[in-house]
Amino acid sequence: MLAARFHSFGGPEVLRLEEVPWPHPRGDEVLIRVRASSVNGTDLGLRRGGGPARLVARRPYTVGLDVAGEVAGLGPEVTAFDPGDRVFSLLGHGGGGAAEYVTVRQSRVAAAPARVSLEEAAAVPLAGLTALQALRDGAGMHLRPGARVLVNGAAGGIGSFAVGLARHYGAVVTGVARGPKLDFVRELGADEVLDHTSLDFTRLGRSWDVIFDTPPALAFPQVRASLAPDGVFVSTRPFPTSAADLRARLGREGPRWAGVRTQERSQDLAFLARLIDAGQLRVPLDRTFPLAEIVAAHRHAEGPEARGKTVVVI
Structure with missing residues (x-):
């Protein structure tokens, strides 16, 4: 089967299509005929090889952290799916999504939303789960009706x-993004948009109950004064990186810090699918590229014009 892999770290040009052996489902694994896989910021970081990526991405590495497709085979312990089921899944840092087939444990798989195409479904897992777990688990949004929320990086995959x-x-x-993308953020449902290239929201003298930093580009001391007394700053950095972050995480009074480490939970994928099928959550699909143009897909995803999600069609 075909898979998009890299053997050395670098720019999009290190990606190549190669013939690799078919995977075979074992135990509770589901074999998925992949129809689409999205390009995430994590994919780009793993390909570049910065920081911990050199430890995570064992080369040759097949890119693609999430997939949507049909069940093509079942391990002997699978109980939740049948051949032909439309499914989507978050694979994790091991990658493997930009390929014709992949095996995944059934605990990471859920029925794909019926209302959208598999290309759109593939845009959901990593970005959707990260946003959901950050806002619900990190910020307790289900306990904050009417909260004032600021999303930094609102035009990106997670932010959208x-x-x-x-x-x-x-x-x-309140959605914060670059000027040309503000109309897109309004279309997503933001009540207010701010252009980060022309103003600094931390200098507006206002406060929010939740500030979600999706790039992540901010530090807790920068935003503390912009948080309500019981506010929370949620970062896509999973662990505190400074003493200020740690104090805010452990403190019992005043604004706090929370980091999100995305979990591959099928029940959370099912929750997102229900919202999408009910018309309560939009899939922010930007552009699709065929697998043969995986290099162009990565170039677009890390370029200045990208907004929402870039998807590779297999």
């Missing part, structure tokens, strides 16, 4: 899902 999910939880949403 965060805008829709915050609205689902009844929040008043």
